[in-house]
Amino acid sequence: MCLAVPARVLEVRGHKARVDFGGTVREVDVSLVDVRPGQYVLVHAGFAIQVLDERAAEEILRAWSEVLEAASGA
DSSP, X not given: OOOOEEEEEEEEETTEEEEESSSOEEEEEOTTSOOOTTOEEEEEXXXXXXXXXXXXXXXXXXXXXXXXXXXXXX
């Protein structure tokens, strides 16, 4: 199964961007998307594969939070 995680773009430099995964900042490749700081992207295997609007990103992050909460309570 492949998973993609939303992250907020902090800075873009060429084909690389610093993104925030909710407290963890990483560099990812953004050559597949046209993105600006402040936008959200889905990241898979170090690549931003899709730009998300803020509402969609928040919904996905909320769902991930519920999954992690359920898994920690099992």
